Amino acid sequence: MSTQTILPIDRQSVTERSQASREPEWMTAVRLKGLELAGTLELPKLEKTRIDRWNLESYGTYRAPGRLNGTEELPEAVRSLAGDSAQGNQLIQKDSGTVWARVSEELASQGVIFTDLETAVREHGDLVQKYFLKAVAQDENKLTALHSAVWNGGIFVYVPKNVTVELPLQALFVSEEANASFAPHVLLVAEANSSVTYVDNFITAGNAESLVASSIVEVFVKPGAKVRFASVHNMSVNVTDLSYRRAVVENDGSMEWIIGEMNAGNGMSDTTSLLKGDGSFSDMKVICVGNGEQKLNLTTRNVHFGKMSSSDMITRAVMRESATAIINGVTKIEKGATGANGQQTEKVLMLSPGARGDANPILLIDEDDVKAGHAASVGQVNPDQVYYLMSRGISKEEAERLIIYGFLAPVVSEIPLPQLEEQFQRLVERKLGQ
Structure with missing residues (x-):
C-alpha cells in the first residue's frame, strides 16, 4: 500500500x-x-x-x-x-x-x-x-x-x-x-x-x-x-x-x-x-466512558526488567448505548526480574443491553521469585445497591448516578489539577446523559 x-x-x-x-x-x-x-x-x-x-x-x-x-x-x-x-x-x-x-x-x-x-x-x-x-x-x-x-x-x-x-x-x-x-x-x-x-x-x-x-x-x-x-x-x-x-x-x-x-x-x-531499573515503580489509573456507536481498544501494560520492581494498574470503563470497549491489562515479568510484584484490576460497567465490554487481564511470567495478580469483572449496575439507596429515600436515577461515580472514583480522585477534575466530572455527566 x-x-x-x-x-x-x-x-x-x-x-x-x-x-x-x-x-x-x-x-x-x-x-x-x-x-x-x-x-x-x-x-x-x-x-x-x-x-x-x-x-x-x-x-x-x-x-x-x-x-x-x-x-x-x-x-x-x-x-x-x-x-x-x-x-x-x-x-x-x-x-x-x-x-x-x-x-x-x-x-x-x-x-x-x-x-x-x-x-x-x-x-x-x-x-x-x-x-x-x-x-x-x-x-x-x-x-x-x-x-x-x-x-x-x-x-x-x-x-x-x-x-x-x-x-x-x-x-x-x-x-x-x-x-x-x-x-x-x-x-x-x-x-x-x-x-x-x-x-x-x-x-x-x-x-x-x-x-x-x-x-x-x-x-x-x-x-x-x-x-x-x-x-x-x-x-x-x-x-x-x-x-x-x-x-x-x-x-x-x-x-x-x-x-x-x-x-x-x-x-x-x-x-x-x-x-x-531495580526498585522501579509504575502506577496506572485509567477511566473510560463510551456511548453511541463507539469502538474502543485500551491497553495498559507494565513490563518488569528490574529486580524488586513493582507495578499496579486500575482501569474503570462505563459503556452505554451500543458502545464497545476492549480493555487489555498486561503484566510482563522478564527473566531476571526477581522480587518483582505486578498487580492489575480491570472493571467494566455496562448500562445498556446493546453495550459491550471485554476485560482481558494477561500475566506473562518468565521468573519464579515474583508476585503477580489480577482481577477483572464485567457487569451491570447492582440492583441490590440501587434498592439499598432507594430505601434511604434516594430516587432510582440518583442512586444509579451515585453508584457510577463511586465506580469511577478511584481514578477521578487522583487528578492533580482542580479545573481538570471539574471538567472530568462534567464530561462524565454529559456522556452518561445526566
Whole structure:
C-alpha cells in the first residue's frame, strides 16, 4: 500500500514542511524515513478489534495557526481549561502548531526546559535527538511510522538532576479547524532525583470531519526521579484518536499515569511502562466512558526488567448505548526480574443491553521469585445497591448516578489539577446523559 492512499503527503511536502520549520537535517531524515516505513509496515494487530475498518486515512494537512495574545482568544468551549492566563506554566497547541506559551522565570532559573517540541528541535537539538523515538520505535508499526513523518507542535519537558517542579506543567491541545493535521508528540525527560507533574488535555472545539488524531508520549524517568502524568482526551465523534504512551523507568524511579479516555469517536490507546531499573515503580489509573456507536481498544501494560520492581494498574470503563470497549491489562515479568510484584484490576460497567465490554487481564511470567495478580469483572449496575439507596429515600436515577461515580472514583480522585477534575466530572455527566 502506498503512503499516498493513507494521507495526503509525499516526500516533497515532508521536506518542504521540515525546511520551513528550520528543522535540523537529522529531523528531516527522521520524517522521510517514517514516510518510507509507512508504505511497508502493517497496522497493529489489536485484540478483538478490526482497526483496519476505522478511518485511518484522514490525517489532514499541516496548517500553522497564528499566535494568541492571551487565552481569552481561545474558543469558548476550551477557555475554562486554560485557567488564569497570568498564573502557572502552560503551552497551548491549536490545530498544527503552538499558539500560546507561558513559562515562569522561576522555572527557567531552575534549568527546566518547558517548550513546544518544534522549538526544542531547533534550540536543544542534541538533547531531543538523544530521546526522540527511543521509547516508541519509529518502525513499530504503520501508525508509529506515520506519526514520525507528520508530527507537529507537541511538548518538550526537561527537568535537571535534583530539581523539584512544584506546580504542574500544563498543556492544552485543541483541534478546531476542519482537516487541519493534529499530531502532537510529547517528550519528557526527568533526570536523577527530580520530580515533576505534567497535565494535558486533548479537545475538539470546531467541526473536525473524519480526522485522525495521532499522538505519541515518551517519558524517561532517570534513577530516583518521580513523574506524574495526567491526560484527558475529549475528541469529537468524527475524530479517530490513536495514542501511544510509553515510559522508561530506571533504578528507583517512579512513574504514575492518570488517563481519561473520554472521546466521542473510535479510539485506540496503548499506555506502557518499561520498568528497566531495580526498585522501579509504575502506577496506572485509567477511566473510560463510551456511548453511541463507539469502538474502543485500551491497553495498559507494565513490563518488569528490574529486580524488586513493582507495578499496579486500575482501569474503570462505563459503556452505554451500543458502545464497545476492549480493555487489555498486561503484566510482563522478564527473566531476571526477581522480587518483582505486578498487580492489575480491570472493571467494566455496562448500562445498556446493546453495550459491550471485554476485560482481558494477561500475566506473562518468565521468573519464579515474583508476585503477580489480577482481577477483572464485567457487569451491570447492582440492583441490590440501587434498592439499598432507594430505601434511604434516594430516587432510582440518583442512586444509579451515585453508584457510577463511586465506580469511577478511584481514578477521578487522583487528578492533580482542580479545573481538570471539574471538567472530568462534567464530561462524565454529559456522556452518561445526566
